[in-house]
Amino acid sequence: MNLPGRMRALGAAAGSAAGLILVACVPLFTAGLFQSLSLNFKFDKAIAAGEATVVHTASFPEDVKVKKNFVQISGRITDGGELPGSVKVEAELADEATGKVSQKISVRLNLGGDGSFKASARIKKNIAAGEMMTVTLEPAGEDLAQGAAITLCVDLVKKKGDLKKLPSCVTGGGGGGGSTFSSLQDDFLTPSCASLGCHDAGTAKEGLVLEAASAYGNLVNVPSQQAPTFNRVTPNDADNSYLIKKLRNDPDIQGRRMPRGEPALSAAEIQRFVDWIDNGAPND
Numbered sequence: 001m002n003l004p005g006r007m008r009a010l011g012a013a014a015g016s017a018a019g020l021i022l023v024a025c026v027p028l029f030t031a032g033l034f035q036s037l038s039l040n041f042k043f044d045k046a047i048a049a050g051e052a053t054v055v056h057t058a059s060f061p062e063d064v065k066v067k068k069n070f071v072q073i074s075g076r077i078t079d080g081g082e083l084p085g086s087v088k089v090e091a092e093l094a095d096e097a098t099g100k101v102s103q104k105i106s107v108r109l110n111l112g113g114d115g116s117f118k119a120s121a122r123i124k125k126n127i128a129a130g131e132m133m134t135v136t137l138e139p140a141g142e143d144l145a146q147g148a149a150i151t152l153c154v155d156l157v158k159k160k161g162d163l164k165k166l167p168s169c170v171t172g173g174g175g176g177g178g179s180t181f182s183s184l185q186d187d188f189l190t191p192s193c194a195s196l197g198c199h200d201a202g203t204a205k206e207g208l209v210l211e212a213a214s215a216y217g218n219l220v221n222v223p224s225q226q227a228p229t230f231n232r233v234t235p236n237d238a239d240n241s242y243l244i245k246k247l248r249n250d251p252d253i254q255g256r257r258m259p260r261g262e263p264a265l266s267a268a269e270i271q272r273f274v275d276w277i278d279n280g281a282p283n284d
Contacts, residue, residue: 037135037154040266042079047144049084052136055152059096059132066127070160073107074118075151077144084139086110087117091154093125096132108140120163123156166191179275180284181216188269189215192259208232216283219243226254235281238274247273 039056047053060066073089091105103125109117127133135154144150155166189210193199199210206225208218219233230242238244242253247270249257257264276282 036156039135039150039152041150041152043144043146043148043150046146047139047148049139049141049143052088052090052138054134055137055150056135057132058135060127060129066123066156068126069123070120070157070163071105071107071123072118072120072153072155072157072163072166073109074116074153074155074166076117077111077115077148077150079147079149081145081148082142083111083115084144085141087140088138089152089154090136090138092134092136093127093131094134095128096130102128102131120160122160179272179279181276181282182284184273184276185212185215188259188265188273192262198260220281220283227252233277233281236278238277241277244270244273244277 037056037058041055043053071091077083077087087109089107089109092101093103093105094101103123105121105123107119107121109119111117135152137150137152157163157166189199190212194210194212194215198205199208201209201211201214208225209215210218220231220235222232224230224232224242227242227245230240230245232243233241243258244250245253246258247265249264259265
């Protein structure tokens with residue numbers, strides 16, 4: 001999928017002054033319900049409590065329209081020694097040409113015991129096409145230690161009720177997730193497959209329904225209609241499970257990779273499916 005808009009990420013060279021090494025980024029996109037930014041990065045030096053550090057900048061493309069919507073910020077901090085207790089994430093919106101700031105969206109995030117965080121806020125003003133968004137992160141209480149790994153997701157939705165439909169921020173190990181079937185259903189199959197007119201009960205492309213009540217029975221030890229020599233999921237054999245082949249976009253698949261029409265899953269996200277299958281594909 002070609003994602004619209006221009007992205008200017010802080011890579012290792014630009015990030016070294018701020019102590020930031022950007023590992024991966026999924027930029028803003030317009031397909032589907034959500035407009036999301038997902039960052040996975042590490043700090044190559046300690047960040048003092050109260051010190052705001054720029055972690056990303058991005059411009060909104062012309063076809064993105066955000067009208068007084070809601071924003072959710074979530075993710076996880078790991079490998080940082082003693083965690084800072086809470087962090088502040090601020091998104092500053094400014095005209096790219098003039099630099100004039102139109103609004104600031106600040107969210108204070110309390111960290112869970114595993115370093116996870118999630119909070120939401122309302123966007124007070126419309127976000128104009130072409131505006132530049134600068135995202136900063138500021139630890140509170142304790143410093144962020146050198147080598148701290150952070151996954152940060154910024155999700156924009158149309159209505160407050162849509163916040164409940166957001167998948168977990170899992171890229172690079174952040175914001176929840178796991179390798180149980182129930183977590184894979186909640187994080188991927190329901191939001192990205194069963195609700196987009198592909199594998200819901202009404203559409204059932206390739207005879208496959210991935211709604212929660214049907215997904216397990218339609219996947220495990222069931223031959224693929226596209227490639228009948230492969231089961232969709234063969235327990236303890238992820239490499240020969242057609243689901244994994246479709247997620248990885250292997251050369252021997254038929255049709256397009258999954259999820260169709262959305263960004264490809266990261267290696268870390270696919271690994272969650274692999275771990276579940278190689279653990280026997282339990283219905284857990």
